[in-house]
Amino acid sequence: MKLTILGSSSALPTSERYPSAHVLNAHERLFLIDCGEGTQMQLRKNRIRFGKINHIFISHLHGDHVFGLYGLLSTFSLMGRENPVHLYAPENYRHILNSHLNDFDIHLSYEIDFIPLSGKDHVQILDDKYITVTSFPLEHRVPAFGFLFREKKSERNVIKECISKYQIPPVRIPAIKKGEDFITPDGVIIKNEDITLPPQEPLSYAYCSDTKYFKRLASFVKGVSLLYHEATFDKSKEELARVTGHSTTLEAARTALDADAGTLLIGHFSARYRDISFLVEEARTIFPQTFPAIDGKSFKVGDINNP
Amino acid sequence: MKLTILGSSSALPTSERYPSAHVLNAHERLFLIDCGEGTQMQLRKNRIRFGKINHIFISHLHGDHVFGLYGLLSTFSLMGRENPVHLYAPENYRHILNSHLNDFDIHLSYEIDFIPLSGKDHVQILDDKYITVTSFPLEHRVPAFGFLFREKKSERNVIKECISKYQIPPVRIPAIKKGEDFITPDGVIIKNEDITLPPQEPLSYAYCSDTKYFKRLASFVKGVSLLYHEATFDKSKEELARVTGHSTTLEAARTALDADAGTLLIGHFSARYRDISFLVEEARTIFPQTFPAIDGKSFKVGDINNP
Numbered sequence: 001m002k003l004t005i006l007g008s009s010s011a012l013p014t015s016e017r018y019p020s021a022h023v024l025n026a027h028e029r030l031f032l033i034d035c036g037e038g039t040q041m042q043l044r045k046n047r048i049r050f051g052k053i054n055h056i057f058i059s060h061l062h063g064d065h066v067f068g069l070y071g072l073l074s075t076f077s078l079m080g081r082e083n084p085v086h087l088y089a090p091e092n093y094r095h096i097l098n099s100h101l102n103d104f105d106i107h108l109s110y111e112i113d114f115i116p117l118s119g120k121d122h123v124q125i126l127d128d129k130y131i132t133v134t135s136f137p138l139e140h141r142v143p144a145f146g147f148l149f150r151e152k153k154s155e156r157n158v159i160k161e162c163i164s165k166y167q168i169p170p171v172r173i174p175a176i177k178k179g180e181d182f183i184t185p186d187g188v189i190i191k192n193e194d195i196t197l198p199p200q201e202p203l204s205y206a207y208c209s210d211t212k213y214f215k216r217l218a219s220f221v222k223g224v225s226l227l228y229h230e231a232t233f234d235k236s237k238e239e240l241a242r243v244t245g246h247s248t249t250l251e252a253a254r255t256a257l258d259a260d261a262g263t264l265l266i267g268h269f270s271a272r273y274r275d276i277s278f279l280v281e282e283a284r285t286i287f288p289q290t291f292p293a294i295d296g297k298s299f300k301v302g303d304i305n306n307p
Numbered sequence: 308m309k310l311t312i313l314g315s316s317s318a319l320p321t322s323e324r325y326p327s328a329h330v331l332n333a334h335e336r337l338f339l340i341d342c343g344e345g346t347q348m349q350l351r352k353n354r355i356r357f358g359k360i361n362h363i364f365i366s367h368l369h370g371d372h373v374f375g376l377y378g379l380l381s382t383f384s385l386m387g388r389e390n391p392v393h394l395y396a397p398e399n400y401r402h403i404l405n406s407h408l409n410d411f412d413i414h415l416s417y418e419i420d421f422i423p424l425s426g427k428d429h430v431q432i433l434d435d436k437y438i439t440v441t442s443f444p445l446e447h448r449v450p451a452f453g454f455l456f457r458e459k460k461s462e463r464n465v466i467k468e469c470i471s472k473y474q475i476p477p478v479r480i481p482a483i484k485k486g487e488d489f490i491t492p493d494g495v496i497i498k499n500e501d502i503t504l505p506p507q508e509p510l511s512y513a514y515c516s517d518t519k520y521f522k523r524l525a526s527f528v529k530g531v532s533l534l535y536h537e538a539t540f541d542k543s544k545e546e547l548a549r550v551t552g553h554s555t556t557l558e559a560a561r562t563a564l565d566a567d568a569g570t571l572l573i574g575h576f577s578a579r580y581r582d583i584s585f586l587v588e589e590a591r592t593i594f595p596q597t598f599p600a601i602d603g604k605s606f607k608v609g610d611i612n613n614p
Binding site: 011012013014015018019037038040041044045061062063064067068070071074075078079092095096099100103104105106142 | 318319320321322325326344345347348351352368369370371374375377378381382385386399402403406407410411412413449
């Protein structure tokens with residue numbers, strides 16, 4: 001899984017930082033998470049193929065997380081898209097989007113499959129061959145949701161040399177991959193662990209923005225490989241963070257620590273910070289494996305030393 | 308007057324070209340003309356001060372000319388703006404904008420003064436100390452309007468040396484600037500042209516996008532110093548231009564020629580063209596003083612050799 005940051009600013013974009021948007025590439029499926037203004041231009045700049053985006057997740061209905069969607073949906077249509085777009089967003093966006101399409105007399109070339117977000121706990125919203133996606137509630141000024149993308153446990157890998165050594169017929173391979181032993185025509189039992197290697201540990205990525213700090217959040221993202229958590233403010237602005245429904249660097253780090261996350265990525269930086277390196281340093285005092293979200297930068301999920 | 312191009316693409320932005328937006332600086336008043344997605348980021352990149360924009364002109368209600376407005380209006384508010392925004396747009400945008408503000412529960416910190424565009428001829432929509440702005444109809448798939456920004460004729464300049472030479476009292480200066488002669492205490496008439504210099508010729512800038520070619524357009528922008536005219540397509544795509552309500556390079560040039568424009572700026576280029584230099588060459592076969600709109604580039608209105 002590879003994550004690309006398209007925007008790392010909070011509500012006020014700067015000349016360096018666009019509003020929120022992430023693209024997660026999981027087994028060549030592209031998941032767009034939030035869609036701030038300019039997302040389609042950022043996709044172009046990062047040479048990300050529009051046609052591979054089939055699922056779009058909107059965390060909440062503040063402009064800096066969704067104002068790029070009108071343009072992107074129109075562009076999809078101008079490009080002649082036929083595949084449906086699966087759009088996960090707070091319920092009232094269904095009406096807003098329909099009004100918009102109506103007002104501008106836009107007839108999309110494809111269907112939008114709208115999946116409303118809701119619930120006070122984990123809700124599974126997507127289940128495909130390789131991954132599952134769940135939403136969970138955040139605490140912000142409006143209903144807001146985080147997303148957890150989790151690879152499914154893959155099957156065991158059969159060791160090539162063993163196939164010829166024991167003359168394993170192809171028809172037996174699927175069962176062996178699932179963990180069964182192999183029994184030779186002579187009735188000899190070859191133990192599964194002797195002819196297979198364990199699969200890679202499933203990786204996971206969580207997106208938490210926008211939210212103020214709350215203790216339960218860590219339990220929603222327990223054990224996540226890569227945690228993206230907003231850190232709009234530095235540690236001195238705890239009160240401002242609370243009032244505006246945002247987090248400080250230390251709060252993001254505390255959640256990462258409590259969640260036992262592999263790596264923490266902070267972003268959604270207030271426009272007041274030109275240089276964000278001190279924000280990273282603050283977070284590292286609590287959670288050393290912290291890195292900053294930077295527009296255009298990609299991160300390999302699960303590779304802690306090279307996030 | 309100085310024009311800055313923020314976006315030169317047509318409906319599909321590219322990694323180099325943003326959707327339509329121009330900023331005209333006329334005597335330190337900033338006029339924003341169209342507001343495609345990403346306009347606020349382009350303003351930042353070009354270090355244009357948000358607070359100096361008091362008038363926004365929307366040519367028509369296609370996304371690539373207006374989808375950046377929601378973000379910009381929100382940003383104005385986040386920055387604590389108090390001055391009203393004068394917004395000139397097709398009538399039905401009033402309802403669209405109100406619904407939007409309502410749907411997202413946005414309470415702006417300032418007033419929007421909405422001025423609907425209409426009419427089949429020139430309509431004066433703004434008249435301030437230094438300039439007038441008129442709108443005029445274009446021919447597109449939806450109601451669309453062009454804009455003509457025209458400096459007012461300034462007063463004559465009194466020659467400094469003459470003031471002391473003829474001992475002209477300050478109280479007489481305003482009348483002399485307006486063209487009156489000066490009469491000395493002895494009754495000698497000093498002719499106005501002997502003590503003043505003529506003012507600079509008033510400059511003008513016209514914005515014509517989106518539109519198909521129509522003969523009358525040239526009369527709307529007759530004698531304009533700098534004409535911006537869309538040239539979405541190359542000369543071979545005349546039929547496509549007609550059907551989609553756009554212009555070719557040659558059609559833009561023909562209008563510039565018929566209008567006796569000083570300089571022609573072409574833009575709104577289709578995403579199919581990576582290199583646009585051949586489009587400029589095509590237009591120059593009819594109108595040699597043609598230049599391309601390029602994102603981030605500024606043009607001095609009236610300076611033909613250095614547009």
